[in-house]
Amino acid sequence: MKIQNTTYLSLGTNQGNKLENLQNAINHIDDKVGVIQKISSIYKTASWGFSGDDFYNICIKVTTILSPETLLNTVLDIESELGRLKTNTKEYQNRNIDIDVLLFNNDIILSKSLIVPHSKMLERKFVMVPLVEIADNVIHPIEKKQLKICLQNCNDSSEILKIDEQLVRPIPISEKYNYIAIEGNIGAGKTSLAKMLSQEFNAKLVLERFADNPFLPKFYEDKERYAFPLEMSFLADRYQQLSDDLAQFDLFKNFIISDYYIFKSLIFAQVTLQKEEYILYRKMFDLMYKEITKPDLYVYLYQNTERLLENIKNRGRGYEQNIKSEYLKKIHSGYKSFINTEKNLNSLIIDVSELDFVNKKHDYKYIINKIKEF
Incomplete structure (x- = not known):
């Protein structure tokens, strides 16, 4: 019997039709990863770490039978299918879609290809605010604190604005x-x-x-x-x-x-x-x-x-x-x-x-x- 895993993903976009980009990503995740249980509100933030257009960011909760490595590869494939072009530079860039694995069950994963919990998530309000909206009482596996407490301790002072537009959750x-x-x-x-x-x-x-x-x-x-x-x-x-x-x-x-x-x-x-x-x-x-x-x-x-x-x-x-x-x-x-x-x-x-x-x-x-x- 295959195990049902719970993962939280962060999605961001700052190019083209941002709402459409996020909805397309959600539909692909529903099709290839698993059942989408929750979708946060959409939050608008300035580009983080570089000069670029504003981002739309969300977090989603997904149940999946995929292993962490397969999940990562599937997410990368979805990004590619949706038109994201990978480059060798390590600098932050504009992107039509960005999908990050934040949490996977209560696991701590340290491999060459995947680090879970995401190493930068606690430093980024554009991740933590939508994540806490759908997972406020979830415990961070390393910090051993509720995510809402982690958000309170976040030093990111950038402005984040919730917008009125909503995304459609595929009904499983x-x-x-x-x-x-x-x-x-x-x-x-x-x-x-x-x-x-x-x-x-x-x-x-x-x-x-x-x-x-x-x-x-x-x-x-x-x-x-x-x-x-x-x-x-x-x-x-x-x-x-x-x-x-x-x-x-x-x-x-x-x-x-x-x-x-x-x-x-x-x-x-x-x-x-x-x-x-x-x-x-x-x-x-x-x-x-x-x-x-x-x-x-x-x-x-x-x-x-x-x-x-x-x-x-x-x-x-x-x-x-x-x-x-x-x-x-x-x-x-x-x-x-x-x-x-x-x-x-x-x-x-x-x-x-x-x-x-x-x-x-x-x-x-x-x-x-x-x-x-x-």
């Missing part, structure tokens, strides 16, 4: 949704995506316990004989698991994410059961479905049949290797019909046929942005 997934269900056909990657999202956004993870079902291997050997006991056992287990897990709110998690939704039981039952069996099954399902909490967001991962068969082969579960393309197509048709008819479900379909979100960060970020923008 964890604040938009209490419960997200990730669904898809066999081999679509729903479990992998659910795990990745839960780690990045500190979500309680609910995974389907398909591996514990004794009827599953038997079903793939003799579908007609084992279809009904398989689907009934899955239905009972899914109902019990979702009822228990969704009712237990974890104070240390931001929201809940599952790699299935109970309606998949009905979709698979439509494909596998005989008519009389399905009628009986549907009666049981309808009773349970009324009691289950509905997800705030239902994400369906679509993959074409060829890619599904490739994924199934690569993950190597012996009992799945004889799955036919016709069976997968029927399952997809069931999902499609469900999504089209279940109007009260907040559904988002993402085509991942050409994506490799497990191994390619860009593809993973594409999915995250789809969810954020939905």
